[in-house]
Amino acid sequence: MTSSDRAHRLQFLNLSANDAEALRALRPLFEQRLDEVVDAFYAHLLAFPETAQLLADRTTVERLKRLQREYLLRITDGCFDEHYFEERLRIGRTHERVGLSPKWYLLAYHQFFQLLCPLIEKFYERNAAQGRRAMLALHKVFMLDASLAMEAYIASDRYRHLQQLESIVNDSADAIFSLDADHRVRTWNRAAERLFGWTAMEILGQHVSVLIPPELLHTGELMRIDEALRRHNHYQAQTVRLTKDGRRIPVELTVSLMRDPQGQIIGRSVILRDIGERQRLEEARLQAERLATIGAMSAKLAHEIRNPLSSVLLNLELVRDELNTLARQPGAEVAECHALLKSIDAEVRRIQRVTEDYLQFARLPKARRERIHLNELLAQGLSFLQSLFDATGVELQTDLDPRLPPIHADENQLWQAILNLIRNAIEAMPSGGTLTITTQFAPPDTVRLTIRDTGKGMTEAEQRKIFRPFYSTKAGGTGLGLPLTQQIISEHEGRIRCESTPGVGTTFFIELKPAAETNYG
Numbered sequence: 001m002t003s004s005d006r007a008h009r010l011q012f013l014n015l016s017a018n019d020a021e022a023l024r025a026l027r028p029l030f031e032q033r034l035d036e037v038v039d040a041f042y043a044h045l046l047a048f049p050e051t052a053q054l055l056a057d058r059t060t061v062e063r064l065k066r067l068q069r070e071y072l073l074r075i076t077d078g079c080f081d082e083h084y085f086e087e088r089l090r091i092g093r094t095h096e097r098v099g100l101s102p103k104w105y106l107l108a109y110h111q112f113f114q115l116l117c118p119l120i121e122k123f124y125e126r127n128a129a130q131g132r133r134a135m136l137a138l139h140k141v142f143m144l145d146a147s148l149a150m151e152a153y154i155a156s157d158r159y160r161h162l163q164q165l166e167s168i169v170n171d172s173a174d175a176i177f178s179l180d181a182d183h184r185v186r187t188w189n190r191a192a193e194r195l196f197g198w199t200a201m202e203i204l205g206q207h208v209s210v211l212i213p214p215e216l217l218h219t220g221e222l223m224r225i226d227e228a229l230r231r232h233n234h235y236q237a238q239t240v241r242l243t244k245d246g247r248r249i250p251v252e253l254t255v256s257l258m259r260d261p262q263g264q265i266i267g268r269s270v271i272l273r274d275i276g277e278r279q280r281l282e283e284a285r286l287q288a289e290r291l292a293t294i295g296a297m298s299a300k301l302a303h304e305i306r307n308p309l310s311s312v313l314l315n316l317e318l319v320r321d322e323l324n325t326l327a328r329q330p331g332a333e334v335a336e337c338h339a340l341l342k343s344i345d346a347e348v349r350r351i352q353r354v355t356e357d358y359l360q361f362a363r364l365p366k367a368r369r370e371r372i373h374l375n376e377l378l379a380q381g382l383s384f385l386q387s388l389f390d391a392t393g394v395e396l397q398t399d400l401d402p403r404l405p406p407i408h409a410d411e412n413q414l415w416q417a418i419l420n421l422i423r424n425a426i427e428a429m430p431s432g433g434t435l436t437i438t439t440q441f442a443p444p445d446t447v448r449l450t451i452r453d454t455g456k457g458m459t460e461a462e463q464r465k466i467f468r469p470f471y472s473t474k475a476g477g478t479g480l481g482l483p484l485t486q487q488i489i490s491e492h493e494g495r496i497r498c499e500s501t502p503g504v505g506t507t508f509f510i511e512l513k514p515a516a517e518t519n520y521g
Helices: 003-013 017-024 027-045 049-055 058-075 082-097 102-123 128-154 157-171 190-196 214-218 221-232 276-327 335-362 374-384 386-392 411-427 460-465 481-491
Strands: 175-180 185-188 234-242 248-259 265-274 370-372 394-400 407-409 433-442 446-453 495-501 505-512
Touching: 003 082, 003 128, 017 128, 027 049, 027 058, 027 102, 049 058, 058 082, 082 128, 102 128, 175 190, 190 265, 214 221, 221 234, 221 248, 276 335, 370 374, 370 411, 374 386, 374 394, 374 411, 374 433, 374 446, 386 394, 386 411, 407 411, 411 433, 411 446, 411 481, 411 505, 460 495, 481 495
Parallel strands: 394 433
Antiparallel strands: 175 185, 175 265, 234 248, 248 265, 370 407, 433 446, 446 505, 495 505
């Protein structure tokens, strides 16, 4: 520490020559009463487990008492030179090395002051003003020494290690926080802020139950975690947690017990990893495998059925011709036969449509992507569907963003995916309704297409299953339209999601990337 630093510190405390004189005047008192002061101080320390464990050896205690007497007498020299500052820093470093927490040696200064003040008051009972000056000077010295001890601690390796650990926790990609023994949040890192939306200031002191869905609380998840911690000291599981705005996020949870130096449990550390993306990738992988298997099966099944169906339809036409010939003969009654043939023909053609759907699903070619304008594709396709909208009582509303950049897409396949969604929307509004189609550009990398209907909507359970092959909410549906749509969007490196409310309607959102060479100027 430089002479300038020392001078500034003494100047800040206003530790003057008058203070030094007042301290020197205390020396007779200190020489007479320091033994009892130091004994009382160490008796006080032994009443607390954290300090008592450092004072278990009697020889150590006696040595420390001697050093404390020397320290207090040194104060009455009234000389705060370079040697004094270095000695105080050395003592601070010693406290750090033996593992004494700063709170204890900072509080020790207060304890000494509390023990000495009554003695000083009695010593100056005939000159109270002088006694106050002496106590103020002593208080200044203790504040100086406390600051030097803390400075030594801050400069220590231990402090740097704590700072590094704090940095590791704060900069972790995982949400890390700690709870006290009452399950209240005590620390909260930056990843936790990003994941849950709570700032540290908002969440600190709150019960951890604000992060847990009500049904998990009711089924005793907290009690199960505590029981596992009692048995194994840690707990791991995959579960769900709530964000500040009520969203549910799947997480990988690790909880461990925290203990103090004496081994007493003081809380829990919690590490949470968002596994939503991992689950989405795994689901996408499984979906791709399912689609590949279904595609192969569909191609085989459709091939085996298609030819016999064609033969059946041909023979139905021949039978119909024979019936028409028979009907020209007097007394022939063929009306019932025609009705039966019509019914058979309808069912066979339904099977044929299903077969064609299977073939389309199985034989979806690799996308041949070119630079196209989504707004132009929509305008052209929707114009051909206007008669269908009129016939079904559906009002079409569009809002196409003129800023929309071009995209790379297979025009036929992308329109097929959009058409599937439009047909589903129309079928969801059997008595008519409103179909709203919008496009929007979210710079720099998202082209959004929204298709919204005012139909019957879907439950949450139905929404979770709509992209599964063969699942359909429509009578006679094959359950391949939406999986096909999802596959097309996926092959265009896009995303599709659905929001629906029963009795209100359904909205599909498609997000695609602009063409790479687009200038957003």
